[in-house]
Amino acid sequence: MKNQFVxxxxxxxxxxxxxxxxxxxxxxxYRVAAQTIENLDEDIEIIVRENRIGxxxxxxxxxxxxxxxxxxxxxxxxxxxxxxxxxxxxxxxLSIPGLGPRKVASLYKNLGIxxxxxxxxxxxxxxxxxxxxxxxxxxxxxxxxxxLLEKTSGRVLLNVAYLDGNNYQEYLKKFDRIDKISIxxxxxxxxxxxxDLDILASSDYPDELMDYFVKYPDVQRVLLxxxxxTSVLLKDGVQVDLRVVxxxxxxxxxxxxxxxxxxxxxMRSIAIKKGFKLNEYGLFDKKTDKYIVGRxxxxxxxxxxxxxxxxxxxxxxxxxxxxxxxxxPRIIEYDDVKGDFHVHSTWSDGSDTIxxxxxxxxxxxxxxxxxADHSQSLKIARGLSEEKLIKKxxxxxxxxxxxxxxxxxxxxxxxxxxxxxxxxSKNVLKKLDFVYIGIHSKFKMNKKEMTxxxxxxxxxxxxxxxxxxxxxxxxRRDPYEIDIEQIIDAARETNTLLExxxxxxxxxxxxxxxxxxxxxxxxxxxxxxxxxxxHLHFMRFGIATARRGWLEKKDxxxxxxxxxxxxxxxx
DNA sequence: GCCGTTTTCGGCCCGACTGTTTTCAGTCG
Numbered sequence: 001m002k003n004q005f006v007x008x009x010x011x012x013x014x015x016x017x018x019x020x021x022x023x024x025x026x027x028x029x030y031r032v033a034a035q036t037i038e039n040l041d042e043d044i045e046i047i048v049r050e051n052r053i054g055x056x057x058x059x060x061x062x063x064x065x066x067x068x069x070x071x072x073x074x075x076x077x078x079x080x081x082x083x084x085x086x087x088x089x090x091x092x093x094l095s096i097p098g099l100g101p102r103k104v105a106s107l108y109k110n111l112g113i114x115x116x117x118x119x120x121x122x123x124x125x126x127x128x129x130x131x132x133x134x135x136x137x138x139x140x141x142x143x144x145x146x147x148l149l150e151k152t153s154g155r156v157l158l159n160v161a162y163l164d165g166n167n168y169q170e171y172l173k174k175f176d177r178i179d180k181i182s183i184x185x186x187x188x189x190x191x192x193x194x195x196d197l198d199i200l201a202s203s204d205y206p207d208e209l210m211d212y213f214v215k216y217p218d219v220q221r222v223l224l225x226x227x228x229x230t231s232v233l234l235k236d237g238v239q240v241d242l243r244v245v246x247x248x249x250x251x252x253x254x255x256x257x258x259x260x261x262x263x264x265x266x267m268r269s270i271a272i273k274k275g276f277k278l279n280e281y282g283l284f285d286k287k288t289d290k291y292i293v294g295r296x297x298x299x300x301x302x303x304x305x306x307x308x309x310x311x312x313x314x315x316x317x318x319x320x321x322x323x324x325x326x327x328x329p330r331i332i333e334y335d336d337v338k339g340d341f342h343v344h345s346t347w348s349d350g351s352d353t354i355x356x357x358x359x360x361x362x363x364x365x366x367x368x369x370x371x372a373d374h375s376q377s378l379k380i381a382r383g384l385s386e387e388k389l390i391k392k393x394x395x396x397x398x399x400x401x402x403x404x405x406x407x408x409x410x411x412x413x414x415x416x417x418x419x420x421x422x423x424x425s426k427n428v429l430k431k432l433d434f435v436y437i438g439i440h441s442k443f444k445m446n447k448k449e450m451t452x453x454x455x456x457x458x459x460x461x462x463x464x465x466x467x468x469x470x471x472x473x474x475x476r477r478d479p480y481e482i483d484i485e486q487i488i489d490a491a492r493e494t495n496t497l498l499e500x501x502x503x504x505x506x507x508x509x510x511x512x513x514x515x516x517x518x519x520x521x522x523x524x525x526x527x528x529x530x531x532x533x534x535h536l537h538f539m540r541f542g543i544a545t546a547r548r549g550w551l552e553k554k555d556x557x558x559x560x561x562x563x564x565x566x567x568x569x570x571x
Numbered sequence: 572g573c574c575g576t577t578t579t580c581g582g583c584c585c586g587a588c589t590g591t592t593t594t595c596a597g598t599c600g
Contacts, residue, residue: 022572026572027572028583029583032572100599103597134591137591195600272583272584273576279585
């Protein structure tokens with residue numbers, strides 16, 4: 001699929017046009033089109049072939065032509081020309097906090113700055129302060145921005161932000177003149193990475209609340225401070241924004257600050273069409289400015305003729321249209337999951353014994369727990385030989401006899417070898433309660449070979465689940481070269497469930513592919529890939545990703561009663 | 572550049588804060 005490639009080119013065109021000083025609405029048009037392509041659950045090449053580009057929302061005549069050229073030739077003349085007008089590194093300057101297209105253009109035009117290193121030097125030399133609109137403070141802020149960008153690459157993983165957010169929220173709840181408080185922003189939507197953390201509160205004492213907010217022990221620096229908005233930088237590099245609004249605006253503000261930006265833009269344009277004005281203070285009559293609703297999010301959605309939209313769905317991927325028709329799926333809830341399939345024990349590279357894992361699973365309230373250790377060829381992770389695996393099956397039988405309130409399932413995470421064969425014989429595989437397969441070596445095969453390798457694995461009759469299907473590690477390793485559509489189709493044909501690996505740096509499959517798999521009739525299975533009992537709680541992030549992929553309870557094996565799961569696995 | 576219960580031209584989401592100004596442009600979300 002070339003979808004991401006096409007979207008990236010459109011985003012870059014928008015950035016370049018911004019720097020060129022093109023009108024805002026033109027560059028926005030490119031970004032809207034890019035977002036549409038990015039969120040498609042269909043291959044753009046097929047859409048081009050069938051002459052359906054023009055029917056995509058936000059894609060008109062001009063951009064249609066450009067997409068066609070890009071898909072058919074792999075290049076775009078217009079983009080190449082535009083790119084030649086500016087040096088290569090200029091776009092990277094836009095990712096520095098505080099620098100937008102106007103300032104970047106001025107830096108380039110007046111000082112000839114083309115990349116981050118040159119900008120850093122110019123700041124240190126005090127060259128920026130003479131430019132219109134720049135000063136000494138700007139220089140310092142840019143230097144800080146560069147430092148921050150290099151330290152954190154701008155975003156943190158969901159689990160880090162989740163912990164920071166909850167701890168901060170607990171601290172703020174101790175302020176006794178606070179009425180309401182919620183996490184908002186991309187953390188509330190449970191995106192896989194979080195740029196900064198948004199917290200919303202309502203209080204009749206905003207000044208005192210802001211004073212209390214900046215005294216949090218983990219605060220490194222206060223970035224800005226006002227009556228309604230204050231931002232701080234935590235010691236771990238995460239930025240936290242607190243917004244304070246009145247009670248009558250709380251729902252509208254929560255809706256607004258939860259985003260996504262694209263969801264909000266769409267919401268507001270619907271409000272306008274229906275004769276309203278929507279902002280963070282409420283829903284107002286467009287003509288008279290009279291306040292209509294705003295205390296709760298439900299009120300806002302309902303008054304606009306929509307059903308309530310869960311935060312995880314708010315990415316402008318069709319949820320607004322579905323809510324208008326009252327056709328949103330009832331997505332899986334966080335307490336629907338009855339157990340975990342993907343847990344490593346001391347038998348391979350896990351740090352806890354099966355008994356400890358079982359005790360913790362019981363405490364969580366699970367009705368089953370699946371132990372899936374590595375297979376024999378994965379020496380680095382102390383993969384089990386067939387003999388050892390047989391012994392492990394016996395140990396799990398013993399543990400099951402001692403425990404009536406939880407069922408322990410013995411599985412494996414069996415390696416798919418480069419030739420597509422599996423790392424255990426069928427004789428052994430058939431003795432297990434379930435079989436995960438996964439890629440753990442030779443990641444750099446070409447697309448055709450890698451796709452064939454994985455599909456060969458799935459064709460084995462004893463295989464139940466495909467672990468971390470794309471192999472990506474967020475921020476560290478790209479997905480393997482695979483044809484995800486072929487994999488999804490093969491999963492349906494071979495009755496293999498695709499995993500949503502809940503480990504925070506994997507979250508694999510991701511939300512878009514999950515939605516795609518569901519639409520193709522494939523079921524999914526959640527696994528934490530826990531290597532210690534503290535990782536069992538990562539399940540939350542897997543469920544969040546399932547919710548972002550529009551999954552319902554029935555789409556996820558972990559929500560079924562254990563009797564039914566055993567029946568399904570025996571087939 | 573896109574789009575149409577305000578429509579084929581003229582809008583396009585909108586408010587807060589900062590730094591640089593002396594009334595506002597730029598950035599952010």
